[in-house]
Amino acid sequence: MSFQNTLAFAQQLDAQDELKAYRDEFIFPQHNNKNVIYFTGNSLGLQPKRAKKYVEDVMNDWANLAVEGHFYAEKPWWDYQERFAEPLSKIVGAKPSEVTVMNTLTVNLHLLMVSFYRPTKTRYKIICEEKAFPSDQYMFQSQVQHHGYDVNDAIVEIKRREGEHNIRLEDIIAKINEVGDELALVLIGGVNYYTGQVFDMKSITEAGHKVGANVGFDLAHAAGNIKLDLHNWNVDFAAWCSYKYMNSGPGNASGCFVHEKHHQANLPRFAGWWGHNKERRFKMEPDFDPVHGADGWQVSNLPILSLAPYLASAEMFAEVGMDKLIKKRDQITSYLEFILHEIDAEIAGTEFEIITPSNSEERACQLSVFLHGQGRNLFDYLMKNGVITDWREPNVIRLAPVPMYCSFEDMYNFGQILKEGIYSLK
CATH class of the missing domain: 3.90.1150.10 (Aspartate Aminotransferase, domain 1)
Structure with a gap:
């Protein structure tokens, strides 16, 4: 045009x-x-008008039903998060069983790294992009230090070429191949927060898997913004915040993706009762039996008041x-x-x-x-x-x-x- x-x-x-x-x-x-002319939906999306009603519905149920709202609210709190599976799966290109909502973004990345960053004496390095979002950088540093490795050795940043603003795909692939057998994890932002560059997640995932590493993505600037196909790209895991392009409100809940190939695996994870077998959750059994799918990575009872505006926005995305x-x-x-x-x-x-x-x-x-x-x-x-x-x-x-x-x-x-x-x- x-x-x-x-x-x-x-x-x-x-x-x-x-x-x-x-x-x-x-x-x-x-x-x-x-x-105003609003250009900061990449930091905090505007408030959807319908979000207020979704929050008021929860407040009314709390007032009228109290604890019984878990089971008898119009949208029972007991399974409130399950309403996200279908719309979020379409937003990120996943199966409904592969997505869930819980916690906040960096918390979820830490929890997912329990399962997908399993360093050994010889395979312990993490590849990320130069100038990743600071929270990701802090997370990488604390994770490798927790496992007893030197930050300067274990964290490998893919750098921009001299005089260039963006990172070339061939440099990412070359660095993955160079680190090779020492590489435990590739974890990159799907969209770089600073430049707005979208990375070729399919090619990066294939390269990481080829050398035996797990591959995950921080999709804070990608979810609700770009076409994602996480399942078919064979991505191992991903997480995203909901308050940017998905307009759920400040500091709101995070979404997670865990590929179905990992659902049957006996992966280590930090468990909590909301990730326990749903049908047996209130039997208060001593041994953890995870829910099948991404919901099995949940830890705590979910913050329904926070999820309400997120659900309003997710359903709007489903409409569009x-x-x-x-x-x-x-x-x-x-x-x-x-x-x-x-x-x-x-x-x-x-x-x-x-x-x-x-x-x-x-x-x-x-x-x-x-x-x-x-x-x-x-x-x-x-x-x-x-x-x-x-x-x-x-x-x-x-x-x-x-x-x-x-x-x-x-x-x-x-x-x-x-x-x-x-x-x-x-």
């Missing part, structure tokens, strides 16, 4: 948008009595479907990229650089923009003028045009504010 940097063209794209009605399903912060979301994602991200290039060409001197891959197969709905001009002052200007984005050192703003609620008119208006900001700060 040939884009135009005009309000009329942006409004035409919005009129043709088959997801346009979903914008009204969300609550936007206000700036001068207008909706990932194919429609990705179709709009690609179009609106490309339009934003076009707007940025138009503004940069209009203003003398190089003001900014998009460091996210231009290939649509290697990116999702985030463009990371390295500011060569005004830097932090420009970010502050945007925030003061109704554009909610975020800042990452040393000089990057991340823009995530989430297809569920961002509009093409938002992209045009952002471009105008950006241009005004650059001129005003010169």
Whole structure:
């Protein structure tokens, strides 16, 4: 499609948008009595209007039924999490038995590493990407230290080539092959939080398995954002947070994937009673008998009040479907990229650089923009003028045009504010 940097063209794209009605399903912060331009769904998604009702339903059941809500609520708390199996399996490309919800993201990655990071004297190394999200880095460090290994030896980072912003697939594969028999685990973010680069998880998984390692992914920036096919890619495990692209609320519950090939295996795990055989859970038996499937990795009674808004959002995703979301994602991200290039060409001197891959197969709905001009002052200007984005050192703003609620008119208006900001700060 040939884009135009005009309000009329942006409004035409919005009129043709088959997801346009979903914008009204969300609550936007206000700036001068207008909706903000919201680019931080990659940090915290907007609140779905229907989430409040789902929470109120739980509150009402708690008030009217008290403990009996576990069994007699309209959505009984006893099996509340099972309602996620079908919609989440479609979002991440899994079988319903392979997904569950529990805890929070880093907690779940730690718990999954109990099962999938089983270092030996000769096979103990972990491969991750350079500049992984800090929580992942801390997790890797504490895990290898817990097992008695030297962090500098056991953790292998795949680095970007000199002068490049993104990691090449061939370098990932080469590093996996180089570490070879010493490699216990590959654990990479499906989408790099800083650059927005999407990794080829299928090829990475195949390479890891070829040298005898387990392969998992942190899908914090991937779930609800990109097309995933975890089962068919043969990924061993994965976890994701729900509060970014899936709009479940701040710090909310995490989703987990465990491939069905591991369901029958006698894998070590940190057990808890909610992962015990559901039919016998209240018999209070002394020996752990795990639920078949990913639910067998659950530990504690689930936080139903937290799950309620997540369920509201998961059901919205089921209504829309990932194919429609990705179709709009690609179009609106490309339009934003076009707007940025138009503004940069209009203003003398190089003001900014998009460091996210231009290939649509290697990116999702985030463009990371390295500011060569005004830097932090420009970010502050945007925030003061109704554009909610975020800042990452040393000089990057991340823009995530989430297809569920961002509009093409938002992209045009952002471009105008950006241009005004650059001129005003010169």
